[in-house]
Amino acid sequence: MPTSLSPGHAAPFRGIWPALLTPLNPDLSIDHARLIRHCQRLLDAGCGGVTPFGTTGEGPSFSLAERRAAVDALVAGGIPASRILVSTSCAALPETLELTRHALSIGAHGCLMLPPFFLKGVPDQGVIDAYRYVIDGAADARLRLYLYHIPQVAGVGLSHHVIATLKRLYPDTIVGIKDSSCDTAHSVALAEAFMPELMVYVGNEPDLPEMGRRGSTGAVSGIANFMPRLVDRLVMQSGAPTTSAERERVQQLIALLGGYALMPALKGVMSILDQDPAWLRVRPPLLALNPQELRTLEEQLRSFGIDTRTD
Template sequence: MTTSASPTNPAAFRGIWPALLTPLNADLSIDHAKLAAHCKSLIARGCPGVTPFGTTGEGPSFSLAERKEAIEQLIKNGIPASQIMVSTSCAALPETLELTRHAVNAGAHGCLMLPPFFLKGVSDQGIIDCYRYVIDGLADDRLKLYLYHIPQVTGVGLSHHVIATLRDLYPQTIVGIKDSSCELQHSLGLADAFMQQLTVYVGNEPDLPALGRRGSTGAISGLANFLPQLVHRLVTQPDEPGTVQDLARVKELLAILGGYALIPALKGVMALLSGDAAWLRVRPPLVAMSDSAYDALSEQIRTFGIDAKTD
């Protein structure tokens, strides 16, 4: 078994910070009260913090004003700013900078930022320049930035050269990497190259034990919207006897969800567990589950079984 020493950057987050689903009202505006209640429930179940407006949260589908208001409402409704990590990625760099400044000024733990995701075929230098535009434009020592690699969504990846350059330029600002490529060997390569300076986290839950053995201390996880304790065990207790069973359950659940569009299906699970069909709403271009699909998913999830006390 290959292991590495614990990461040396103490500023990086620990534990499971769920990649929040975003509940919507009938007019497809954000349901702030329900979002805050969801956050409180997750924190009560042991999550140190939450991550709104990432891929799972449909982040790019919301305007700057909506996203800023949502963070303000979370804080107003009792979620400590220090327990919020804000995904601030936008297609336009000035908007990413504006959201990042807003998050830092609100006192958020940190920010999660994608590489440029509209234009394709951009060079490493172009990606570095995008991050520099935001970091230099903000020029605030309070910023803690997590680099977000999810090339199957963005069409743009983060090379080792990009990561090393940004780490060397901004050693106090760049504190972690979220790798959602769903390629274990890529994640292990990042851990071997950077874990001494940066914490590497994976978004693909079956890969959590392998990264836990390399020193990863947590995750930003979509499944943690309803399985936060199980996900936590996978990364922090990778070699405990129960991990084999936990891993099998995660793989079984992902196989179920794989039969549907992922984000609508995740919201379908939330609707079933909460008894609140409003959770089914998504913002275009996503399409909510049909009645027949939701009925089928509900039957599968009931058979699978989710226990709020242990999962």
Template sequence: MNTASSIPYAGIWPALLTPLDAKLDIDIPRFASHALRLLDAGCTGVTPFGTTGEGPSFSVAERMDALTGLVARGVPAGRILASTSCAALPDALALTRHAAEQGAWGCLLLPPFFLKGVSDQGVIDAYRWIIDGVADARLRIVLYHIPQVSGVGLSHHVIGTLKTLYPDTIVGLKDSGCRREDSLAYAEAFMPPMQVWVGNEPDLQTLAARGSAGAVSGIANVMPRLVQHLVKGSGEPAADQQRVLALLQILGGYGLTAAFKGMMALLDDAPGWMRVRPPLVPLDAAEYERLAAQLRAFGIDRGRD
């Protein structure tokens, strides 16, 4: 990953929404434009194909083509943290190797998530299979903990063992378990030298006070500057916290990815942003109108947020 050393490991990495065309294929030009706009707004990098980006709904070939397309359209490879998570180890290996070959800054990686109730040793073995298979000293991995979605969590034993085995490869943990006490326990155990990022935006200020210097954030798709303020302690901390809580309360009335895409449709005046790939379902017309009215009252301002 020859360009990665110039990119600091701090800052905001939006968990990119994935725009789709009328056939529900990835709209790569819009994808790249969205990523570049976020970089222009001050984000350190972007994270395609995570949970917010519907990553597991796309094939290995689609994800490789889209990553290549981002780079070809001007998104610097060294500012991409590619989610390479797949249920099948060969697929995760192929995506991780491809990201490394493209020069991506790093990879965000879940444990294999189809089989449940697996042992810590099984999770460790899965990560080792991928890391050893890529066999590239430049590889960086941010471990991804979101057990309420994946059904497979990351214990302290798993994280500590992997960090011991691969001290230069395992650089961080994205904790999207949404339990503040767990996030703080991860920070106490592993930070530094690792970074612990939280996916739950209301916890950003708490983790920042503990030393967390970044975030992979879904809200950063639409409010990147607000998320930066929460992490950096700039802006108006109390007001910023209330603003993110109020937004999450609005979004809680809908499917989260569909609601984020509804926000993008409103902000860009681009109905195509509404599309999601099954099994997700887009907002219907009534839901969109209700969400749009709520967001107008809330006061979304792309230039400010």
């Protein structure tokens, strides 16, 4: 039977919690020191917290042990566990459960979990059962779980029926939805169906003002790795006079990055801004930007204009 977890734990997050890029060493292991510095810089810039090992962070490319060790390193390096939203999604449910238990053990804010993403065409009940396996296996009233919808990557989405069923079964555990479908109508429909009881966050930055006006309290954003203040303003100050212009600026940046594979391009931006070629490294099957691509991207960014001190 489902575990009905007791109320009383903290509300869903507020503010911008960047979908962290994962810096790598030359042997393609995780560079803990650089990751800690990156997180601290984002917190210093006003981010509410950080989100390691999601799609932007190449999460499924890293083993359970690597992900657990990196989260431990963040905490040991001074990043408060309460400001970490851990993406625990793995192809194997027992590993998702283990990472979820680990996040609970360190006092992380919560966990972000994809539906089962290897087998395609599964029925809603199979998706529900996968979440039940993790929630019931954790059996911990502290668990705050954010459902992660990115069907264009995962190949499996979250229907309204799945979301409503999980919220009914676990009203104090299911606290939010991260909708990265990049479909404005879908995000608005989720907001209309589930907010304010269930917070809806979008990963598509141009949709942030619309969602902010509907009551969304933040975002998990890839672009926030290097433009955290601007992304924060889009959702938290959605009625400001500058919002329209800043939304257009983000749209232009997304269009610019659309000429490249996304994660290598985001790492390319970090490499250019930090003047640090180590940021270019990615895990296979991704390919790092080649020298010509990097030069072109640098020229485009120079014309676009990014100032990390203000963005």
